[in-house]
Amino acid sequence: MIGTLEWTLLDGEHALLVKGDMRRARERFGHxxxxAEQRGEADALARAALGLGGMWVHEHRTAAAAATVRVRQRDALARLDAGSPLALRLRIRLAAEDDYRTGGQDAIMALVSEARAAGDPVTLAEALSLAHHCVLGPDDGPRRMELARELVGVASRTGRRSDLLIGLLWRAVDLLMEADPHAERALGELRSTLDGEGQQAIESVAGAIEVMLSTRGGRFAHAEERAAAGYERGLAAGDPEAPGRYVRQLAALRWYQGRIGEFVPLLTDLLNSPVLPAMDDSPYAGLAVAAAVAGDRRLAECMLARLRRGVLADGPRTSTWLVSMYAVVEAADLLGDAELAGRAAALLAPYGALPVMTSPGIVCLGSVRHSLGVAAITTGDPGLAVAHLRRAVHENLALGHWPAVALSRSRLGQALALRDGPRDEGAQAARAGRAGGGDARHARARSRGRAGHLPPGGPAVAGGAGRADRVRGPLRGHAAPGGAAGQPGQGDPGRGPGRGIAGPRARAGTGAAGAGRAGGDGVPEPARAARHRDRGAGGRSPAPAGAGTAGRA
Structure with missing residues (x-):
């Protein structure tokens, strides 16, 4: 007869591995x-400690929660035979958590080799999956693809469906991050494997990737609806990434809508939120460009100064590094900081063939070539900018990223005008009909930045001074998920990371901040009105960024 302790462990393992319900799994493993501690049962204690780690790494975000779980895992490890499979699994988990926090990978990769030699497929599957979290930087493509490929194969020997799903997920993510044309095919294979029996943790990530693909397609309203729904599902499942993922997805949408200035209050709050992963400086970069667009030069420069010892130094290249550098380049351009733009371009140069993407494929900002072109404009080298931006247009076309295509075409027109003069036919062709409301707003902000007229605390470029920044959305009032073992999530519910984001109950069309100012296709209302005026006068209106550009080269 199975005792109460064993039932509790089996329930936790079922919740985590079969259902992907991280919230229930934490609760059951905590109990x-x-x-097990009270009874002195070492193996049960080790299984519970392993389960507390969760499915991914860094699920416990606050210092207190992470330290509690780490102490429990080390204590459980000390009670085991050092040569047992459970002991190796705990050592793998501890090494992965430590490497992820520091941006390293040596310790976990050594343990992957040890797991291969040990011959236990479950141990090896866990080692491969956890190691994959530690190799998500732009230099790590071949290594992580090999890990995912091996995990898919090992999954056939573990008897656990979750291992196959994780392997297929990582394979799709890896192909996306390398701009492989077969990436969406791999995502389709994952989706077909998920059909029939859901797995909340995997479905949450797959859904976030589909939000990114909708944003690439210029389907802004659809992307925002899907992002909000995914956020709610993630919260219900106890996914610690749900709030930060939602913020990043909305930030990408607002960038292409020319409304990123509306995000200054939200990003300011997010900086000190416990939901942010370790080693993630991207909110500083995002706030820098949002503040620059909104006219707050002092805040933008403050955020960039903080990055000089992080993403702008010779530190680890994490999964958010490329997105951070994209924002740094745009902020440098808005501020007219040629030195910073040149430094960022030198760091980005080896990665020109990659898309600007954050793992696990939840945000894409187009080709790195676009950032290299913008940096060249800022440093006063329009010839180099033209070369980079022409390649960026074609690479963004290959990605099917229509908002990025429109933005790169607009920048190409700017570079051609600087090189050949504003009357040059190439510059006029690149600009005419390519830049929508978002591009126009970015251009106005750039012109103010070059003239040195960014007033501290100036109004948002899109929509006025803070008028809609404080819409209360679905993130408000939620504690940060991922609490200590057996405890509810932590965080200050009155100052949650999503304060200021609109969700399913607070949106109209594009949702947050500015309901009624944008239509269902994500086109800002001022751009739409101008377009209708142009049509009424018999003129030809410019297409909005990311809308109606498909098929135009």
């Missing part, structure tokens, strides 16, 4: 740990 199991307490029971």
């Amino acid at each position: 199991a740990y307490a029971q």
